[in-house]
Amino acid sequence: MASSSSSSLSRVVVKSSDNNLFVVNKKVASQSQLLKQCIDNMEEKGTNDVILIPLSNVTSNILTLVLEYCEKHADFADDDNNNQELKQWDHEFLKKFDYATLNSLTMAADYMVTKSLLNLCCQFIADSIKDLTVQQIRQIFDIKNDFTPQEEADIKNENAWAFR
Amino acid sequence: MNHSKFKKRSLEAQQDIISDLPRDVLYKIMVRLPLRDAARMSLLSHKWQDIWTSVPHLTFDELFFMSLKKHVRKTHEYCDIVSKILFQHEGPIFRFSFFVPRLNSSPDIAPWISYLSRNGLKEFSLCNVSTPVKLGSRLFSCGGLEKLKLSGCNFIPPPYFRGFPKLTSLELDGLYLTYSAFKDLVGSCSVLQKLVLTNCKGMEQMHVVIDAPNLRILVLDWEFQSIEVKSYENLVSVSIGLSFTNIHHKASLCSLLTNLANLSKLERLRLSGGFCTVLIKELSLRNTFVRLRNLEFLSLHLYNLDDFSSLISLQTCSVLVLTSMNLDGHLLDFNSECTLHYLRFATIGISSCSSPELKFVEFLLACSPVLEKLSVLPTAPLKQSSHSKMLVQLNRFRRVSPKVEVICPELIIPEPPASSSPSDSFTGNSSNSDSSS
Known part of the structure; x- marks a missing residue:
């Protein structure tokens, strides 16, 4: 860890919920609005210490993934968002995960206010839901059916157009 | 980065x-699901039923109509479904889009707008290519409106209309609009950033003044007598076309263009139709854009391929050759010293494989050292012989960029007895060096 006493260190330390420390470049951290806000606040106070940001909601496995995404996107930050290479990378990145990981990643992206990652995850989930039957969706996401048969029939009747 | 050394517990x-x-x-x-899929989610569990009935964006687009098409043949059947969804809804609807299908009659959308106006509407989009529909007056009381996109409707603001103070984006297509209504509308939207006016009628004889100090994106494509843009400072993207070439006040267009050429923030410029004719006749690109150093992206639709060498900052260019009639006299004779240092992507639409068109392709290949992709797209099917001739020519041209990929899809007039379909061949890209044999 760097030990300079200047407040404009180029790195910050992020702590996961399971107490692992991650040294992160500021430019990478700034991809998350939550981290950026923390850094800005600390710098305004004029602290001389290394900035430590604890994230009580994100495990280190998920944080690793979020930071991998931020690192890639920080490289492209000045480039246009429609970069084909980046889009391809995004897709390959998400494709690797099972639904549970994808879910935790979405949750972390929301908590850390990493808007582009959150949008990406939501689009990915929506794309995988599309064209599936209700039964299939329940199975994939382990959703418990809490309707009575009568309620179920009512919903189908109310939105008949969607179920024919 | 210091990644964790050990895994403590499983994620889920x-x-x-x-x-x-x-x-x-x-x-x-x-909101990323098609509406039909979103509605089906309501059958998952109580929680999802609740989410469906309070989802803040409702998009009744063409896709939605297509998904119902088998069962819906009359306007009232379609409207019943939309009304049912609105009746079920709880909470605000921030975004509402509606596509008007071609059915037996025009739908009555005014009651929906009335409902939406009481539920926090911020973005409203109406897409209609059939008979104009009535908007009603309630839309004009949606003070929170931020984006408005209308086509195929009557646009008549009531006398009490005080504007949309929060509107940032206004897109009007195919509307009849009086100049005073237009002026009042734009004048009242003080934070407007995007203005798109296409195929509108009613201002053919007017001197149109656009006064929106925060404007970033401007798209104009319709008939007017003359045009004046009051503040340019924030413009990033401009697209101007004129529906016909009978322009009386060329001076206003020339001064508009001179102003555009000096903008520091402009990234994208698209000129088409009559505007280009004026441009070519009255000014030349060389005189106009030579100072525009930070023009990064330019799509230019031109009648005349001239003066490209002055567009030194060009990164992407798209040229559609609508007609090459008047090109023969101005055969592009490029200077071999000219270099388009930044051009990476170019698209050229060709109509006939004439020599000026190919000359332009030759020019781009010879002057663009970092060109990555050059697409030569026929705007109409070509004769087999023209296509073959073009491929031979394309292979001959010198390429200064080592990594350029030349893409030239086949689009060929089918020969009468042949059974193969021409649409199949459109996907076949013949790229780079192996296509001449």
Whole structure:
């Protein structure tokens, strides 16, 4: 860890919920609005210490993934968002995960206010839901059916157009 | 980065995987689904039923209509479904889009707008290519409106209309609009950033003044007598076309263009139709754009291929050759010293494989050292012989960029007895060096 006493260190330390420390470049951290806000606040106070940001909601496995995404996107930050290479990378990145990981990643992206990652995850989930039957969706996401048969029939009747 | 050395526990202990996401995130997933799929989610569980009936964006687009098409033949059947969804709805509807299908009659959308106006509407989009529909007056009382996109409707603001103070984006297509209504509307939207006016009628004889100090994106494509843009400072993207070439006040167009050429923020410029004729006759690109150093992206639709060498900052260019009639006299004779240092992507639409068109391709290949992709797209099917001739020519041209890929899809007039379909061949890209044999 760097030990300079200047407040404009180029790195910050992020702590996961399971107490692992991650040294992160500021430019990478700034991809998350939550981290950026923390850094800005600390710098305004004029602290001389290394900035430590604890994230009580994100495990280190998920944080690793979020930071991998931020690192890639920080490289492209000045480039246009429609970069084909980046889009391809995004897709390959998400494709690797099972639904549970994808879910935790979405949750972390929301908590850390990493808007582009959150949008990406939501689009990915929506794309995988599309064209599936209700039964299939329940199975994939382990959703418990809490309707009575009568309620179920009512919903189908109310939105008949969607179920024919 | 210091990654963790050991894995402490497994990531997932939840039961319902996505259901535990925050509500806002679930809405984000829902609005990315086609409406029919979103409605079906309501059958998953009580929570999802609740999410469906409160989803803040409703998009009744063409896709939605297509998904119902088998069962809906009359306007009232379609409207019943939309009304039913609105009746079920609880909470605000921030975004509402509606596509008007071609059915037996025009739908009555005024009651929906009335409902929406009481439910926090921020974005409203109406897409209609058939008979104009009546908007009603309630839309004009939606003070919170931020984006408005209208086509195929009567646009008549009531006398009490005080404007949309929060409107940032206004897109009007195919509307009849008087100049005073237009002026009042734009004048009242003080934070307007995007203005798109296409195929509108009613201002053919007017001197149109556009006064919107925060404007970033401007698209104009319709008939007017003359035009004046009051503040240019923030413009990033401009597209101007004139529906016909009978322009009386060329001076106003020339001064508009001179102003555009000196903008520091402009990234994208698209000129088409009559505007280009004026441009070519009255000014030349060389005189106009030579100072425009930070023009990064330019799509230019031209009648005349001239003076490209002055566009030194060009990164992407798209040229559609609508007609090459008047090109023969101005055969592009390029200077071999000219270099387009930044050009990476170019698209050229060709109509006939004439020599000026190919000359332009030759020019781009010879002067663009970092060109990555050059697409030569026929705007209409070509004769087999023209296509073959073109491929031979394309292979001969010198390429200064080592990594350029030349893409030239076949689009060939089918020969009468042949059975193969021409649409299949459109996907076949013949790229780079191996296509001449």
